[in-house]
Amino acid sequence: MALIDIIGWVGKRRWARPVGVPMMLAARRIPLATMVRLAGRRICIPSAGYSAIALSGTSVRDNLCDGALMFETLAGAIERFGLEVDGTASDLTIEPGACGCPVTMPDNDTPYVSEHPFSTLEDIRALQVPDPLADPRMRAMTETVRLLSKRFALLTVAGGSGPFTLAAELIGASEAAMNTVMEPALMHELLEYCTRVCSAYLAAIVRAGAEVILIGEPTAAILSPASYKEFSGAYTKRLIDSIPRPVILHICGDAGHLLEGMCATGAQGLSLDAPVDLPSVAQSVPRDVVLIGNLDTVSVLLEGTPERVRESTTAMLESMRPYKNYVASSGCDLSYNTPVENIVAMIETVRGFR
Amino acid sequence: MEDDLLTGIKAGVVAGRLGGMGDMTRAALDTGVPAADIMSLGLIEAMSIVGEKFEKKEYFVPEVLVSARAMHESMDVLRPLLEASGVEPLARVTMGTVKGDLHDIGKDIVSIVLTGAGFEVQSLGADVPSEKFVEAAAGGAGVVGMSSLLTTTRPRMAEVIRLLEERGLRDGVKVIIGGAAVTEGFANEIGADGYGADAAQAVRLVKSLLGIQ
Ligand code: B12
Numbered sequence: 059m060a061l062i063d064i065i066g067w068v069g070k071r072r073w074a075r076p077v078g079v080p081m082m083l084a085a086r087r088i089p090l091a092t093m094v095r096l097a098g099r100r101i102c103i104p105s106a107g108y109s110a111i112a113l114s115g116t117s118v119r120d121n122l123c124d125g126a127l128m129f130e131t132l133a134g135a136i137e138r139f140g141l142e143v144d145g146t147a148s149d150l151t152i153e154p155g156a157c158g159c160p161v162t163m164p165d166n167d168t169p170y171v172s173e174h175p176f177s178t179l180e181d182i183r184a185l186q187v188p189d190p191l192a193d194p195r196m197r198a199m200t201e202t203v204r205l206l207s208k209r210f211a212l213l214t215v216a217g218g219s220g221p222f223t224l225a226a227e228l229i230g231a232s233e234a235a236m237n238t239v240m241e242p243a244l245m246h247e248l249l250e251y252c253t254r255v256c257s258a259y260l261a262a263i264v265r266a267g268a269e270v271i272l273i274g275e276p277t278a279a280i281l282s283p284a285s286y287k288e289f290s291g292a293y294t295k296r297l298i299d300s301i302p303r304p305v306i307l308h309i310c311g312d313a314g315h316l317l318e319g320m321c322a323t324g325a326q327g328l329s330l331d332a333p334v335d336l337p338s339v340a341q342s343v344p345r346d347v348v349l350i351g352n353l354d355t356v357s358v359l360l361e362g363t364p365e366r367v368r369e370s371t372t373a374m375l376e377s378m379r380p381y382k383n384y385v386a387s388s389g390c391d392l393s394y395n396t397p398v399e400n401i402v403a404m405i406e407t408v409r410g411f412r
Numbered sequence: 413m414e415d416d417l418l419t420g421i422k423a424g425v426v427a428g429r430l431g432g433m434g435d436m437t438r439a440a441l442d443t444g445v446p447a448a449d450i451m452s453l454g455l456i457e458a459m460s461i462v463g464e465k466f467e468k469k470e471y472f473v474p475e476v477l478v479s480a481r482a483m484h485e486s487m488d489v490l491r492p493l494l495e496a497s498g499v500e501p502l503a504r505v506t507m508g509t510v511k512g513d514l515h516d517i518g519k520d521i522v523s524i525v526l527t528g529a530g531f532e533v534q535s536l537g538a539d540v541p542s543e544k545f546v547e548a549a550a551g552g553a554g555v556v557g558m559s560s561l562l563t564t565t566r567p568r569m570a571e572v573i574r575l576l577e578e579r580g581l582r583d584g585v586k587v588i589i590g591g592a593a594v595t596e597g598f599a600n601e602i603g604a605d606g607y608g609a610d611a612a613q614a615v616r617l618v619k620s621l622l623g624i625q
Contacts, residue, residue, distance in 0.1 A: 162539075167564060170514045172539060232520050235474040236481065240430060280473035280517060311592075315469065356563050356593075393564065 060098025066142030069212035078211025085213060086269055090304040090326035091346045091383050093213075100375060102408035103215065103350065103387045106401050107147025108168065108394040110135030118394065119163045122149055123194070125201025132202065133209060139405055145215035146202050148391050150274050152195045153219045153255055154227035156188035166394060174230035179244055185228075187254050190262035200266040207267030215306070216268040218259050220275030221252040221297060222290035228252070231277055238285045245289055253293045257300045264303055271303050272329070276310040283315050291319040298324045306350060310390050314339065321347060332358075332389035337377045345383055352389040353404060359388055360396050364403035371407040418445060418454050421486060425458035426465075428478035433485035447493040451530065455483050455490075459528030463612045466521075473517055480524035487527070501532035503622055506548035507557040508536030509591070510568035518591055519559035525611035526618065531555075545572045549585045555618055559591040566593045570602040586621045590614060 065081065068074045085093060094101060111121050114131040121128040128146065136144050151169045155161040158176075163169040176182060190196040203216045219227075225248050226234040237245045260271055278290040298305045306327035307320055314334045321328070321343060328347060330336065332354035340349055353359060358370045371386070378384045386408045392401065417440040424433050440450055462479045465471040471479075507523045509516050516538035523533045534553065536544055545556050556576075560566040569589050576582040586605045589598075599607035605621055608614035619625070 164512070167512065170512075170539075172514070231517050232477055235517065236477045238474045239428060239478045240481075282472040282474070285472070285474060360563060395564065 062097035062099060062101055062142050066140065066212065069142065069210050070136065072209075075211055082207075082211050082213070082269060086303065089346065090270065090306075090348050094348050094385055095382050100408050100411055101143060101385045102405050103143050103145065103385055104139065104141070104392065104401055104405055105145070105148070105388045105390065106135065106139070106392045106396070107132070107145060109392050109396045109398065109401055111147060112166075112394050112396075113138065113398060117165045118167060118169075119165050121147065122163065122169060123198055125198040126205065128198065128202040129205035129209070132206060136210065136212070139401065141212070141405075143213045143215060144206055144210055145272070146199060146206070148217065148272065148274055149195075149199070150219045150223060150276070151227075152193075152199060153188075153224050153252075153259060156190075156193040156196055156259075157185060157224075157228060157255060159227055168391075168394070171227045174228060174233070176228045177230075177233065179247065182228075182244070182248050182251060185251055187251070187258055190259050196259055196262065200262045203263055203266035203268050207269075213269045214267060215270045215272050216263050216266075217272030217274065217306075218256060218263070220273045220278065220290060220307070221249050221256055221293035222281070223275050223277040224252040224256060225249055226277040231280075234277070235280055238281065238289050242288075249289060249293045253297055256297050260297070260301055264301060269303060270306060270327075271301050272306045272308060273297065273325070274308045274310075276308075278316065279309050279311040279313050281316070283319055286316045287319045287322070291316075291323050294323040294325070306348075308350075308390075317342065327385070329387065330389065336374070336384075337381075340378065340381045340384070343383070348383045348385055349378075349381065350385045350387045352387065355388050355390045355392055355396075359400050359404065360393050362400060364397075364399045367400045367403040368407050371404050372411070375408065375411045417443060418450065421450060421454040422458045422461075425455060425479050425482045425486070426461050428475060428482050430478065430482055430485065433482050434489050437486040437489040441489070441493070447490045447497070448499055450486070451490055451494065455486055456528050456530060459483060459525055460612070462528075463525055463610075467610065467612065473521065476521055476524070480521075480528070483524070483528055502530045502624055503554040503618070504532045504534065504552060505555040505557055505618065506534045506536060506545065506553040507559070508540035508545060509538035509559045509561075510565050510572070511539060511541050512568065513560050513562050513565040513591075514538050515559070515561035515591070518561065519557070522557065522559070522590065522608070522611045522614045525615055526557075529615045529619075531618065542568055542572045542575055546575045546579060546581065549576055549581045550579065553585065554622065555586045555588060557588045557590070557614070560589070560594055561592045563593045566591075566598065569594070569604065573603055586618070588614065588617055588621070 307325035308329035312333035
């Protein structure tokens with residue numbers, strides 16, 4: 059039995075908390091790369107929060123608004139999939155919603171920001187940093203994290219939006235992109251604000267008991283390497299410096315051109331999407347940075363058969379065999395409609411791989 | 413001199429030099445360069461260079477959007493002249509991202525490059541209800557362009573085509589689709605007229621569908 063299996067076994071049992079809790083407290087002081095190296099086998103983080111909701115029979119909207127319900131949902135998935143790392147469903151509309159953007163919440167699909175009401179410097183200067191204890195959806199998410207770490211002594215992964223992604227929601231993605239060139243001063247002021255919002259929210263998530271923080275910065279994928287550093291990386295670094303936990307940085311899509319900048323943020327883990335060729339990237343990433351990814355969420359996990367998932371997972375694991383700093387995962391958040399058999403096939407293939 | 417001005421306009425758009433494009437355009441007009449030449453030899457050529465740079469990853473989304481804004485500064489001066497002299501846009505294109513999908517950057521870039529190529533583009537934005545596309549077709553758009561980046565929202569495209577058929581509007585309009593969630597095969601499956609993988613392809617596609625050289 060590998061160490062990670064023991065942690066998973068202990069962490070799920072209430073009566074074993076006297077052992078599990080000190081183990082998790084100790085884990086908080088260990089760098090992510092060391093944890094991954096000590097695990098004894100490949101760890102799998104499926105990013106299956108939305109699939110967990112589908113499995114529970116309750117609606118996405120209710121889960122995202124009710125911390126206790128989301129906890130029940132995730133607890134069900136932890137048992138069902140036998141996870142050794144627990145994570146919340148990622149929701150990048152929480153921060154923009156708290157800052158005043160209208161958010162559309164379909165019953166059973168991911169929510170989205172439907173308007174980007176801010177544009178001028180005056181608008182930006184009038185914005186207040188939301189109090190994570192007062193905003194209802196920030197509170198719901200922190201409550202979920204609190205309940206998870208009270209019930210399970212597992213590595214709890216939770217997080218939020220990166221500064222540029224939040225900025226793009228506040229003023230609109232095309233506007234944000236153009237302003238990196240046309241109005242850099244305005245962008246910097248906006249990003250200062252966004253960094254404060256992200257930092258306050260993630261601090262609340264840490265206080266609620268998260269062991270690992272996940273920052274999602276998808277919209278930075280549209281930037282050049284140089285503007286990534288200036289308009290996302292520099293702020294992400296400050297954000298990460300403010301968080302007393304290991305941080306995983308995720309950028310969707312083809313983020314290969316941003317890798318160097320991502321490494322410079324101080325993130326201990328980089329989560330990359332299916333378009334990135336992990337084995338070739340692995341050579342240029344320092345050993346103490348963990349790579350996380352990157353099974354295709356659509357063509358393999360959503361549309362494929364369990365057989366196809368097993369093949370792709372094995373191929374991925376084989377190609378990353380030489381690298382100890384690697385965690386198996388889907389490239390991005392799994393879609394609500396992903397077949398359960400496919401998620402199980404991915405997790406079991408990883409677990410059985412030696 | 414005239415050539416210099418035209419080259420300057422072209423370079424200004426490629427470099428995304430904002431603020432002076434209107435004056436440069438007026439200066440070129442003053443020396444006798446026809447508006448239609450500024451349009452085709454300056455702006456359209458510039459935007460196709462921008463499109464190439466984007467594909468080669470020399471330019472990224474922000475640079476393309478800023479070049480487009482520079483093009484618009486010049487277009488604002490040219491438009492009244494082109495309209496007065498009876499130069500019609502090649503066709504009217506309506507462009508939007510389907511209902512439930514908020515990814516609007518890709519379709520913005522396609523809209524910009526189509527405008528650069530001489531089309532009049534009406535942008536419906538993102539999260540566009542299927543009805544809105546149908547209304548645009550009823551209002552005389554020759555081409556309806558839809559973007560979808562989410563597998564969950566692409567069925568909306570088939571819905572729009574079905575609605576167009578029900579209203580008897582399907583034959584009068586070309587339907588093109590694009591975005592990360594769709595493919596050539598999907599376009600055939602739902603009976604769209606064409607698929608474009610990027611903005612340059614979108615231009616070629618629209619031109620060939622409308623029989624424009
Ligand atoms: C930036 C981004 C976001 C931003 C969007 C900002 C904005 N306002 O646009 C934010 C953070 C809001 C976001 C949210 C989400 N996203 Co997103 N996002 C991206 C990302 C990283 C880049 C998209 C982009 O702008 N690319 C740059 C542009 C220039 O490229 P493009 O859009 O492909 O457009 C080009 C061509 O496709 C073509 N084209 C586009 N449209 C058209 C139309 C016509 C007619 C033609 C001819 C051509 C054409 O020409 C364009 C120019 O070359 C992609 C990754 C990727 N691989 O695309 C994921 C991605 C699209 N997102 C994805 C997902 C899942 C989501 C979320 C559900 C995430 C979540 N779990 O919360 C939400 C959904 C929100 C919603 N309801 O829409 C998935 C979609 C998977 C799928 N197939 O279903 C992707 C592919 C990432 C992934 N691998 O999982 N996202």
